[in-house]
Amino acid sequence: MNILVSIKQVPDTTNIRINPETGTLVREGVPSIVNPYDVHALALASLLKRLYGAHITVITMGPPQAEEALKEAVEFGADRVILLSDRKFAGADTLATSYTLAEAIKYLAQEAPFDLFLFGKQAIDGDTAQVGPGVARRLGVPLITYAVKLEIIDQEKKEVIVHRKTASGVEVLKVTLPVLITCDKEIADPPFSPLPELIKAAQTKPEIFNAQRPIPYKREKLGLKGSPTRVHRVYTPQLKSAGDILFVSEIGVSEAVEKIIAVLKDRGIL
Amino acid sequence: MKPLVWVFVEQEEGKVHPVSWELLGKAGELAQELDGVAEALVLGHQVESVAREAISYGADKVYLIDDPVLQYYRNEPYAQGVINLCKKYKPEILLLGATPVGRDLAGSIATSLETGLTADVTGLEIDPKSKNLIMTRPAFGGNIMASIICPNHRPQMSTVRPRTFPLPTKDPSRQAEIIREELGLREEEIRVKRVDFIPKDKVVNLEYAEVIVAGGRGLGKAQGFSLLKELAQLLGGEVGASRAAVDAGWIDYEYQVGQTGKTVRPKVYLALGISGAIQHRVGMQNADFIIAVNTDPKAPIFRIADLGLVGDLYQILPPLIEAIKKERGHGKA
Amino acid sequence: MVRLNYDVIVVGGGPAGMAAAITCARAGLDTILLERGRFAGAKNLFGGVVYTASVLSLVPDLFSASRLPFERPVTEEGWWILSQDGVVKITHTNATLRESPPRAFTAFRAKFDAWLAKQAQKAGVLVVPKVRVIDLLIKDNFVCGVQTDRTASWDDHRPAQVKAPVVILAEGVNRILSIKAGLVPRDFSPKEVALSVKEVLQLPKGELESRFGLQKDTGLAVELLGEASLGLPGTGFLYTNTSCLSLGVGLFLIDYATHNIKPYALLEHLKRHPVLAPLLAEAETLEYGAHLIPEWGFFGLAKLCGNGVLAVGDAVGLVNPLFREGTNLAIYSGILAGKAAIYAHKKGNFGYHTLRLYEEALKDSYIYQDLRYFRKLKTFLQQNKSFFQTYPYLLNEVLHLYLTAQGRAKQEVFKEICQLIRKQRGVTGLLGDFVRAMKFLKGW
Numbered sequence A: 001m002n003i004l005v006s007i008k009q010v011p012d013t014t015n016i017r018i019n020p021e022t023g024t025l026v027r028e029g030v031p032s033i034v035n036p037y038d039v040h041a042l043a044l045a046s047l048l049k050r051l052y053g054a055h056i057t058v059i060t061m062g063p064p065q066a067e068e069a070l071k072e073a074v075e076f077g078a079d080r081v082i083l084l085s086d087r088k089f090a091g092a093d094t095l096a097t098s099y100t101l102a103e104a105i106k107y108l109a110q111e112a113p114f115d116l117f118l119f120g121k122q123a124i125d126g127d128t129a130q131v132g133p134g135v136a137r138r139l140g141v142p143l144i145t146y147a148v149k150l151e152i153i154d155q156e157k158k159e160v161i162v163h164r165k166t167a168s169g170v171e172v173l174k175v176t177l178p179v180l181i182t183c184d185k186e187i188a189d190p191p192f193s194p195l196p197e198l199i200k201a202a203q204t205k206p207e208i209f210n211a212q213r214p215i216p217y218k219r220e221k222l223g224l225k226g227s228p229t230r231v232h233r234v235y236t237p238q239l240k241s242a243g244d245i246l247f248v249s250e251i252g253v254s255e256a257v258e259k260i261i262a263v264l265k266d267r268g269i270l
Numbered sequence B: 001m002k003p004l005v006w007v008f009v010e011q012e013e014g015k016v017h018p019v020s021w022e023l024l025g026k027a028g029e030l031a032q033e034l035d036g037v038a039e040a041l042v043l044g045h046q047v048e049s050v051a052r053e054a055i056s057y058g059a060d061k062v063y064l065i066d067d068p069v070l071q072y073y074r075n076e077p078y079a080q081g082v083i084n085l086c087k088k089y090k091p092e093i094l095l096l097g098a099t100p101v102g103r104d105l106a107g108s109i110a111t112s113l114e115t116g117l118t119a120d121v122t123g124l125e126i127d128p129k130s131k132n133l134i135m136t137r138p139a140f141g142g143n144i145m146a147s148i149i150c151p152n153h154r155p156q157m158s159t160v161r162p163r164t165f166p167l168p169t170k171d172p173s174r175q176a177e178i179i180r181e182e183l184g185l186r187e188e189e190i191r192v193k194r195v196d197f198i199p200k201d202k203v204v205n206l207e208y209a210e211v212i213v214a215g216g217r218g219l220g221k222a223q224g225f226s227l228l229k230e231l232a233q234l235l236g237g238e239v240g241a242s243r244a245a246v247d248a249g250w251i252d253y254e255y256q257v258g259q260t261g262k263t264v265r266p267k268v269y270l271a272l273g274i275s276g277a278i279q280h281r282v283g284m285q286n287a288d289f290i291i292a293v294n295t296d297p298k299a300p301i302f303r304i305a306d307l308g309l310v311g312d313l314y315q316i317l318p319p320l321i322e323a324i325k326k327e328r329g330h331g332k333a
Numbered sequence C: 001m002v003r004l005n006y007d008v009i010v011v012g013g014g015p016a017g018m019a020a021a022i023t024c025a026r027a028g029l030d031t032i033l034l035e036r037g038r039f040a041g042a043k044n045l046f047g048g049v050v051y052t053a054s055v056l057s058l059v060p061d062l063f064s065a066s067r068l069p070f071e072r073p074v075t076e077e078g079w080w081i082l083s084q085d086g087v088v089k090i091t092h093t094n095a096t097l098r099e100s101p102p103r104a105f106t107a108f109r110a111k112f113d114a115w116l117a118k119q120a121q122k123a124g125v126l127v128v129p130k131v132r133v134i135d136l137l138i139k140d141n142f143v144c145g146v147q148t149d150r151t152a153s154w155d156d157h158r159p160a161q162v163k164a165p166v167v168i169l170a171e172g173v174n175r176i177l178s179i180k181a182g183l184v185p186r187d188f189s190p191k192e193v194a195l196s197v198k199e200v201l202q203l204p205k206g207e208l209e210s211r212f213g214l215q216k217d218t219g220l221a222v223e224l225l226g227e228a229s230l231g232l233p234g235t236g237f238l239y240t241n242t243s244c245l246s247l248g249v250g251l252f253l254i255d256y257a258t259h260n261i262k263p264y265a266l267l268e269h270l271k272r273h274p275v276l277a278p279l280l281a282e283a284e285t286l287e288y289g290a291h292l293i294p295e296w297g298f299f300g301l302a303k304l305c306g307n308g309v310l311a312v313g314d315a316v317g318l319v320n321p322l323f324r325e326g327t328n329l330a331i332y333s334g335i336l337a338g339k340a341a342i343y344a345h346k347k348g349n350f351g352y353h354t355l356r357l358y359e360e361a362l363k364d365s366y367i368y369q370d371l372r373y374f375r376k377l378k379t380f381l382q383q384n385k386s387f388f389q390t391y392p393y394l395l396n397e398v399l400h401l402y403l404t405a406q407g408r409a410k411q412e413v414f415k416e417i418c419q420l421i422r423k424q425r426g427v428t429g430l431l432g433d434f435v436r437a438m439k440f441l442k443g444w
């Protein structure tokens, strides 16, 4: 099986604070992480490789530091890792991102076509969940989003069953490869990688693709230029003004309870 | 030709997700400012009643694709249907709900139409000068709001969070045209097949709950939620939670309110032992009335609470539950 | 295939380990460094002052780097001696301190260690994070490699081993492996280690500069005495970073137990101090952490090296808290150990008698002399409680009387001061303390 995983490096938001005054990120040396959902996509690729044998290619588009994300992919057993990095890629919205990624994937598929394209459900920095669907369209492969489980039912015929989470339950879908799947956390647990993979990861130097080589990208479709959306304005949200603040120690519990009951009645709930 | 403001109507077995009607209401307003019309797209099988419902919620016209292939939602045929309609009628704006279906669909459509798409929007307005749609969404966990425009590509697309806009009033007497379109796809051409569906035991409907009793880390333990559940049940509402409570494993993720959880708009939101971090506030600040109970008078939740009580939630909750039981008793008597 | 044999294995990616690894790699040794954190520095913590000289000794072209791994230069230093509600500040600055390059900087470990790791990679060290060394491989009485918490392969679930004729232990204060190697007889005792708690505090914009009188390229580093440690042997610290503040306090581990003090409560108490509270008003806590500091644990040490093994930095207790020295001693010891490893490879002999070069070099260095000189300070301070219990408060009271003595006969004021001193400590006590302190400083 030939698997492609697309991952993104994102700021570790659990460690991030916003400076309330400047609105800028406060990050005391906390480095970036692989987007958590993408980690599960990698975990699935890793699992499939161990179960059925697979070749795993991992790509990411980002600044030179994003090579750290690819090193992490190697820990999971990635065989080939590629960093799409060029100033011309910068400032891409999801349309330009899906273009850049899809072109790279098409180029890589010339060597051997991919059976499975794995993406994260969404990237936690932007929460858009648009890049996976966009790439599927550009590649012309079927799309399954919010996948929570994947089973290979027929290796010969390349038939798989994918469970997809919806608002009201779980859909069981059958599809013949190739397919593009965006993964939720349940899809596979990250393995505790063995030492040789970690050493390999530490030694890894990813291949770098830029805007000219090996793919002569169309400039006007890249980065900021290729992005139809523009940030119009950025501002700090206004807080709505607060009402009364009462100390229970002063008014007493029973009055506090009465206040709540009064609100509930006033709002037609009681 | 008048600019078209389109809303994709999301339905499952004929039942429409309320966000579609919320968007139709907003589409009407936007259309007015553009001197255009608000129109609905209905895709599905045997969903003519949905098309009529759309008219009663304000659609000036409905495009209906009724086809057995559209029996249940699948990306491929649904995307194809909407893309074809867009190519044919060239709408100015296309709005979808930021639901699993809307998000699945929107990215596919926008890519094929080579247009911009703004996700998870919480505000829409028309720029009076340029007539561009200004789409506002929280960024960096809601600490910052970003307004996005899509000046040179059409349609201007966004997925919009449920409960961002109010539900418009229904007018069953409204009349409007229903235009039937063909899908032009056969089942054999669709590559993904649904072989089974496992429904959830209980669908948590936080977004549409009238009362939410939400707990945070201040509960101190998982058992705290049983008190909250009791109160929520008494009030006919739902339980909600902060991420800290979800992360602690006290309650399921489905109950999380906030940036990475749900956006809610209840009549009353009780925040118990929740500090009110910005990421939580963006999910609940549109509640009609916020009651906060917190031991720390400096907790940011008090900055947005309509009624703030500085005190221990465990002191207030049991007598509150008793008092409500009494009230309910009176009501019956 | 991945190789599992190297010339040198370094365990731990703190300053000591990085220094050792860089030294070895630069001499052409095939060096692997194993670090348990997600990246070097991920979970490490220190107060935050690094002496430039030590970093220069490892990275001579430090100042040609485009981005330094530092926060602010330290241009004003000293002590704030706290009573319950007051402070006597003794700090020093002068023109030379503001000249560049500064002799000390404040820093964060997450950034500083990660930067050191980059330097190591440049030097050719194979830095492998996320690997914890769980045991040493010992053959014929020689350490010849390590065993890790990672498996050998996807199918072979036995612990993976890495081999090398020299293993350098730079594992920090939790020196499990150094004990296993037989270098140290036991773990640090609660009397030998201090537990420090630290918070990184973000002040509203511009407040850091205005409250602490800072400019863009100046920084303050003060030790907090007296009430900071509740009058117990210990110190607090307050260091200014680029846009935030590091505040911490530590006591000997044993004192937390004997006096039933919770580390966090200690820091909270400090934050609420009437002098500090206004300086910290509206501060938001960005980070919170706690870490042990070995205090003169050096002298519990049997050996600094053995057959095929060397230990450096905190693992062997190389800290001089009086002068905030830890990182620099870690770096120096790392360099010296690295040199010994190089020497051993040249000789092709990895026994104790070859590696002893490290022990000897260290004993000749100022590190050893300093640590020796101050080695009894710990005992001294633990035995002469008045230095923490009495004097800080007394000093505050005396100065208060002296400075607020307007409208009174000065003689009367001085009398009162003398009475106060007599009451609090007594003339003999005072003299005794003085004599003991002088004796101590002379090195007995």
Ligand SMILES: Cc1cc2nc3c(=O)[nH]c(=O)nc-3n(C[C@H](O)[C@H](O)[C@H](O)COP(=O)(O)OP(=O)(O)OC[C@H]3O[C@@H](n4cnc5c(N)ncnc54)[C@H](O)[C@@H]3O)c2cc1C
Residues within 6 Å of the ligand: A013, A014, A015, A016, B141, B215, B216, B217, B218, B219, B241, B242, B243, B244, B245, B256, B257, B258, B259, B260, B261, B262, B272, B273, B274, B275, B276, B277, B278, B279, B280, B283, B293, B294, B295, B296, B299, B311, B312, B313, B314
């Ligand atoms: C990218 C990102 C996304 C996030 N998304 C979300 C999200 O969607 N939703 C969300 O909620 N959070 C989210 N967070 C986390 C958010 O920043 C906060 O950490 C979280 O909301 C805090 O939860 P809390 O208020 O329950 O806990 P805390 O902040 O710990 O507050 C607990 C409160 O309880 C009070 N308390 C304690 N005991 C009692 C008592 N007995 N009675 C009354 N009060 C008491 C305390 O004074 C305190 O104010 C996100 C964070 C990031 C970085």
Ligand SMILES: Cc1cc2nc3c(=O)[nH]c(=O)nc-3n(C[C@H](O)[C@H](O)[C@H](O)COP(=O)(O)OP(=O)(O)OC[C@H]3O[C@@H](n4cnc5c(N)ncnc54)[C@H](O)[C@@H]3O)c2cc1C
Residues within 6 Å of the ligand: C011, C012, C013, C014, C015, C016, C017, C034, C035, C036, C037, C040, C041, C044, C045, C046, C047, C048, C049, C050, C051, C131, C132, C133, C134, C170, C171, C172, C173, C177, C196, C197, C198, C248, C250, C291, C292, C293, C312, C313, C314, C315, C318, C319, C324, C325, C326, C327, C328, C330
């Ligand atoms: C609160 C506090 C304030 C301080 N302030 C200062 C100061 O202002 N200036 C100063 O110079 N010094 C200061 N120090 C001391 C200084 O931090 C240490 O002396 C110095 O970091 C020691 O370096 P090291 O490399 O020996 O150990 P560490 O920095 O502790 O590094 C040890 C490394 O080894 C890793 N490790 C441990 N065991 C294993 C294993 N089994 N397998 C793999 N990896 C392992 C750890 O993850 C860690 O990265 C302070 C210390 C503390 C706690």
Ligand SMILES: Nc1ncnc2c1ncn2[C@@H]1O[C@H](COP(=O)(O)O)[C@@H](O)[C@H]1O
Residues within 6 Å of the ligand: A006, A007, A008, A035, A037, A038, A059, A060, A061, A062, A094, A097, A101, A118, A119, A120, A121, A122, A123, A124, A126, A127, A128, A129, A130, A131, A132
């Ligand atoms: N710059 C990128 N490089 C590689 N993959 C990306 C990039 N951006 C997004 N993705 C992939 O698309 C998914 C969804 O991202 P998003 O649409 O930004 O929420 C991620 O989980 C990744 O798998």
